[in-house]
Amino acid sequence: MDRSVTFLELFYDLVYVVLVAQLAHALAENVTWEGVARYAFLFIIVWWVYFDFVSHRKPLATMSKVSQWFYLHLPMTAGIAAAGAAVFNVVEHSGELLEAGVRWLLVGSVSLVLVCVALLMQSIQLPEEHYQLYRRGGLVTIGSALLILLLGFFNLSIIPILIILALLMLVPVLYGIIVWIQVLGAEEIPIH
Missing domain, CATH: 1.10.287 (Helix Hairpins)
Structure with a gap:
């Protein structure tokens, strides 16, 4: 269109x-x-x-999906803000072991953002043929969020945590790229 x-x-x-x-x-x-x-x-x-x-991505036309789309932006924004606070603390203490509170703030906030993104993907209007791709993408994103959350249990120094965190955050991106190239023939997904 x-x-x-x-x-x-x-x-x-x-x-x-x-x-x-x-x-x-x-x-x-x-x-x-x-x-x-x-x-x-x-x-x-x-x-x-x-x-x-x-992107003009609109929520599905049901009250529950509109509410889901609308209200999920609040915890997602809070998660982004919390991740920013954690990053400032990480930068301040680079080279050291992360304190448990900072470690949990970092992994918890990033996990929260990823879960919100996954749930938001389930609330937007999509062409019927792309629904399952987005559903699997949401599951991949939630899987990454759970693995990131598990990092909170390990008392690692900053660099290994950041490397693992970055790699786990790339998993949904790589899934999206693979879907885009192989399944959809590298064509733009039309979302109207």
């Missing part, structure tokens, strides 16, 4: 360009590990919100 771009959409694009420029400017003034962590955290939030807006 072809559609023209509205003035409001162009305005939002401009707003996001300015936001990213401001984030880059703030990073340029504070080129430290803390500054990089702050930039990365805020950039991910801006990026996520932008693509949630431009």
Whole structure:
């Protein structure tokens, strides 16, 4: 379905360009590990919100799915904020063992975000032929979240935890890429 771009959409694009420029400017003034962590955290939030807006993914037209879609953004946002707080603490204590509270904050918040994303995938409108792909993608994402949560039980130093965390966060991404390339023939998934 072809559609023209509205003035409001162009305005939002401009707003996001300015936001990213401001984030880059703030990073340029504070080129430290803390500054990089702050930039990365805020950039991910801006990026996520932008693509949630431009993808035009609407919730299914049932009250429960609309409620699910609407209310899951709150714990997801809280999880992102908590992950940011954990990252600041991780950067502050780099090279040391993570305190249990910080470790659980990090793995718990990332797990919460992934579970929210998986549940959000189940609440959006999709073409019928893509429903099972998204369902499996949600299960892969929840599996990654559970494995990340298990990291909280291990008293590891920061670098191994971050490496394992990053690898486990890539699992749903890799699933998506594999589905995109092999099953869908690398065509864009139309979501109207």
